[in-house]
Every structure is written in structure tokens, then in C-alpha cells.
Amino acid sequence: MVGERFFRHINAACWDPEVRLQEMDRDGVDVQVVSATPVLFAYDRPVEHALDCARLFNDAALELCSRGKGRLRALCQVPLQDIDAACRELSRCMRSGHLGVQIGNHVGEKNLDDPGLVTFLQHCADEGAAVLVHPWEMFGQERMPKYMMPWTVGMPAETQLSVVAMILSGGFDRLPDTLQICFAHGGGSFAFLLGRLENAWHHHPVARAESEHPPSYYLNRFYVDSAVFDQRALQFLVTTMGAERVMLGSDYPFPLGEEHVGSLVRQTNLSPDAKIKLLGGNALRFLGLEGESPNAASGMAAGSSSPVLPSPGQLTYSSYLKVPELLELQQPQSVPPHHDELLFILVHQTYELWFKELLHDLDAVVANLQKAGAAPQSRDEVYEAARLLRRCTEITRVLVEQFTILETMLPTHFLAFRGLLEPASGFQSEQFREIEFLCGLKDEKMLRYHRPTPEAYASLERRLEEPSLRDVFFGALQAMGKLALAVEGATERERFEARARAVHELYKDEHHHRDWIDVCERLTEFDELVVSWRLRHIQLVERIIGIRMGTGGSTGASYLKLTLDKKFFPELWEARTLLTE
Numbered sequence: 001m002v003g004e005r006f007f008r009h010i011n012a013a014c015w016d017p018e019v020r021l022q023e024m025d026r027d028g029v030d031v032q033v034v035s036a037t038p039v040l041f042a043y044d045r046p047v048e049h050a051l052d053c054a055r056l057f058n059d060a061a062l063e064l065c066s067r068g069k070g071r072l073r074a075l076c077q078v079p080l081q082d083i084d085a086a087c088r089e090l091s092r093c094m095r096s097g098h099l100g101v102q103i104g105n106h107v108g109e110k111n112l113d114d115p116g117l118v119t120f121l122q123h124c125a126d127e128g129a130a131v132l133v134h135p136w137e138m139f140g141q142e143r144m145p146k147y148m149m150p151w152t153v154g155m156p157a158e159t160q161l162s163v164v165a166m167i168l169s170g171g172f173d174r175l176p177d178t179l180q181i182c183f184a185h186g187g188g189s190f191a192f193l194l195g196r197l198e199n200a201w202h203h204h205p206v207a208r209a210e211s212e213h214p215p216s217y218y219l220n221r222f223y224v225d226s227a228v229f230d231q232r233a234l235q236f237l238v239t240t241m242g243a244e245r246v247m248l249g250s251d252y253p254f255p256l257g258e259e260h261v262g263s264l265v266r267q268t269n270l271s272p273d274a275k276i277k278l279l280g281g282n283a284l285r286f287l288g289l290e291g292e293s294p295n296a297a298s299g300m301a302a303g304s305s306s307p308v309l310p311s312p313g314q315l316t317y318s319s320y321l322k323v324p325e326l327l328e329l330q331q332p333q334s335v336p337p338h339h340d341e342l343l344f345i346l347v348h349q350t351y352e353l354w355f356k357e358l359l360h361d362l363d364a365v366v367a368n369l370q371k372a373g374a375a376p377q378s379r380d381e382v383y384e385a386a387r388l389l390r391r392c393t394e395i396t397r398v399l400v401e402q403f404t405i406l407e408t409m410l411p412t413h414f415l416a417f418r419g420l421l422e423p424a425s426g427f428q429s430e431q432f433r434e435i436e437f438l439c440g441l442k443d444e445k446m447l448r449y450h451r452p453t454p455e456a457y458a459s460l461e462r463r464l465e466e467p468s469l470r471d472v473f474f475g476a477l478q479a480m481g482k483l484a485l486a487v488e489g490a491t492e493r494e495r496f497e498a499r500a501r502a503v504h505e506l507y508k509d510e511h512h513h514r515d516w517i518d519v520c521e522r523l524t525e526f527d528e529l530v531v532s533w534r535l536r537h538i539q540l541v542e543r544i545i546g547i548r549m550g551t552g553g554s555t556g557a558s559y560l561k562l563t564l565d566k567k568f569f570p571e572l573w574e575a576r577t578l579l580t581e
């Protein structure tokens, strides 16, 4: 109720922190800044009443926040009809934990260019208090009795009026640039009509008023929120104001608020970096939380499980993992992007990331087996090689499974963009070929697919020259005296059989060679899983393009079937045939 008049139904989210926190969790909001609703400003009441009212709400807001597990912070309100009283209440609130103040965009007839209000804003800057300007008591209401027009037409105009008043009065010229001030609802109609204002400023001296510079000069002096409810409007707002100047605004929990806070920003086409700014980075700066310690920034007790907010320059989840850069790396070729092309790109990229980890681990396995060969009595390296090989098998198991995700793509959907991919093909996967070469399957002919990329070509040439995992494994067995040096003139077949017999010897003496048998088992399993990968890949290919030719120029599935016989460690398989009961 406002006086005797019904104003609005409200729900528990207005007073129950638990409800707020649940809804914040639902929407993925870490920290919320709460303020009383503008109808409670009481600027038209005697100052004592307004001050009582402000104190009541300000203390209640802090009490509510104290039950918010460090995730609720508050903006106070002040009796703005009396500047001294307003300044005193602001100082009291800042001392007791408020982050700033929410003010109405006018006090009766006084706009933000009123000297008293400018004095108050100066005081806010001195106190380091963030100022949120909210439109209220919309003008022209006698002409807007219907259709909720005061909210949809009046409010945006009120806000625009305030920004224009601040600029043209020279308010921004006089106030320090440390003042953190934000105008609600995207700054109302300001951004859209900035061109008109700018034009007037340049052509009509009277429209320049006291401002030293054209209006667009002051865009970096204030923030606006993102509550514009339309993708194109948000894009435009960010283009006009800059991504540093727009921050998530929700109007939560009122009827004109976003149903799921943040969804507009999250769904927009802005760059990931810009989204991060809009979703939190800018607010941290605006609220003066950037410099605080993470715990203080989120207002929580040490040891609590509430979120911590990073200070500038500190490592964050995103900056450590380079999430924005990562999310920039999916660039569909189809225009407009075909829905399934993102999946196609992501699945391939995921494979490549795991290939990278496989190479990393397989290189470490090689290094460990080399050390084991150099010091045959030491067992640590053999255990470490077996441990890392287990990781390789687990990764490959995931890689075999992952094809099922791509199989949710209909053949027709793939064909819709396949033509754009030629001549790109899995043949050109440098890392896949590196894994083959590193494990021992060295096929020089495959280099030709990498001629267009000299760096890849050079890495593969190096892999061809370096000892493979297979070489290093048998080198170690040789150093242990399990494998005789090959006699000169021995055929490749004879060498192969000698190596298989060496493995056979290990298995026969399980008691002494448990660690090496473990390495053999892991290598065999890895080999087996890579064949499973080849088979699942073929099934996928047949399911999606039948027996068509590949984009890399091969005969497609029938070529790939020939690769099924490839083994990294054939001697390990041969040894099984040699074993008898």
C-alpha cells in the first residue's frame, strides 16, 4: 500500500533472504545488491519522517543482507529533500556497510543539475559511495492514466532527462571522475537519442548550456544497467556506451523484471569478454569492490562457503582457463550458422584437446621408460609409466564414447554444411598422426597431407626421427638383458619374433616382472582402444555419409577399414600366441 492506495502485490523475495538466495541459485547470480523500492523514498514528506523512513529501511536492508550468506549487499536511501540530512545518513550508512545509495532521479521540481543535488553527489564521491539513479514520480502522468504508460514511456524519459541534465549543466565537469553513478533501465531513452542531443549541442549554443564538451564526451562518466529486454537494444546500448559501461540490472523481483535474471546478457551475441564485464566485472568497479580482499568483497565471514570475488589482477576461473578465448574459437562456416555445425566443431576440438593430453602423457611414458632402461634396478619409472598409460587408456575410452554425441546429427543436417569443409579432413589432424608416429606406426607417406602447414610438417618429421614408444620399450627390455641384441643380417621378421619372445619371457616370470607386465597390459589395452576408436569412427562415417568419398580425397569408409589392422605394439599381441598352457 502507498498510504491508503493499493500499489503492488509483493512476494517473499522482498523480505526473505532464503527465497532470494534460492532464486539467485536458479539464475546463476552470485551476489545481488538490494535497495528499497523508489515509492518508499518519501522525498515529499517532512525531512524527519523521510529520515526515519530511510533509517528504518537502511538498517533493515543490512539485517536482511546479514542473513544472505555474504551474497546480498545493500544500497541505502536518504532524505534527499534535505541535503545535509541526506549527506549525514549516507555517511552513517557507508560506515555500517552499505555500498552506496539509490536516489530518485529528481526531488520534486529539482533535477540532478540542482546545486544541492550536485553537492550530494560530490559527497557520494568523497565517501566512495556508488549512486544508482532510479526514475520515479513520472512527469505528465495526467496524460498517461492508462496502459502502464508511466512505466513504459514516462520512466525512460525521466532517466534520459536526468542524464541530459547532468551533462548539459556541466555537472560532470564539476564533479570528480571518481563519482560512480549509474542510471537504471539502460539509461532510459538516452542512448537512442544521443545523436539528436549531439546534433543540438553542435548547432544550437543554447543546447550546449554549461557543458564543456559535446554529450558523447561524457559517456565514460556514468554507467547504465542492462534492463532493456531486447537483444538489439542491448547490442546498441553496448555499442554506444562501451562494454565497460553497461552492467547487469534486473528489476528483480518486480513485474517488469527479467524472469530469469541475466538471461538477456547471457544470450546476447556480445563477445565473451564483454559478457563477463556486463555480468559482473563492471559492477565490481562501480561498487568499489575491485580493490577489496575477496572475502570482504562478498561481505562474508572467513571460512564461509559463500562465493569470493576476485580483486583486479587476481587469477579467476576464466582468466586461468582462458574461457573467453576458448569460447571465441568456434567459428562456423555456414551463414547463417547451421545449428549442428557448432556441435561438429566442438566435438572435433574436444578430440584435439584430448589428443594433446595423450601426447603429453605418452611423451612422459617414453621418458620414464628411457630412464628405466638406463637404470634397470630402479622400479619407480616403470610404475610411473604404467600409471600414465592408465590415464591414456581412460582418455581413449572417452574418445571412443564421444562419437555417440556426433551421431545425434542427422546425415541431412551434416550434408547441409559439409560442402563448405572441403578439403579439410581428419587426414590433416597433426596430433592424431603424431600419436601414431610416437607410438611406433611411422608412415612417411602421411606427411604429404601436412605440406600446406610447415610447422605441422616439421613436428611430424621430428617424430619420425625420434625413438618411438615401441622402440623405447624394447630398448629397456634389452638393457634389462631380456632381449638379445639383434644379430647382424637378421631379417625384420626375425627381429620381430625376438621381441615377441622377450615379452613372452616377462609373462612367464610373473613373480619378478609384475611391474613390466603391468606396462605390457596397459600398452595392449591402449592399442585395443585405439582400434575401437578407428572402428567407431568408421561406423560414424558410414552412418553419416555412407560410402561416399572423404573430404580429404580418400575412398572414405572403405579406406578407413584398411586402417583397422594397424597395431602400435604387434609384438605384445604375438606374445600371446606364444604362451602355452
Ligand code: HEM
Pocket: 347, 348, 351, 352, 406, 414, 425, 426, 427, 428, 429, 432, 537, 540, 541, 544, 545, 549, 550, 551, 552, 553, 554, 555, 556, 557, 559, 560, 563
Ligand atoms: C561427420 C563426422 C565425420 C565424418 C563424415 C568423417 C569422415 C572421415 C573420412 C571420410 C576420413 C578419411 C579421410 C578423408 O578422405 O577425408 C576421415 C579421416 C579421419 N577422421 Fe573423420 N570423420 C568425421 C568425424 C571425425 C571426428 C569427430 C574425428 C575426431 C578427431 C575425426 C578424425 C579423423 C582422423 C584422425 C582421420 C584420419 C584417420 C586415418 O588416417 O587413419 N573424424 N574422416
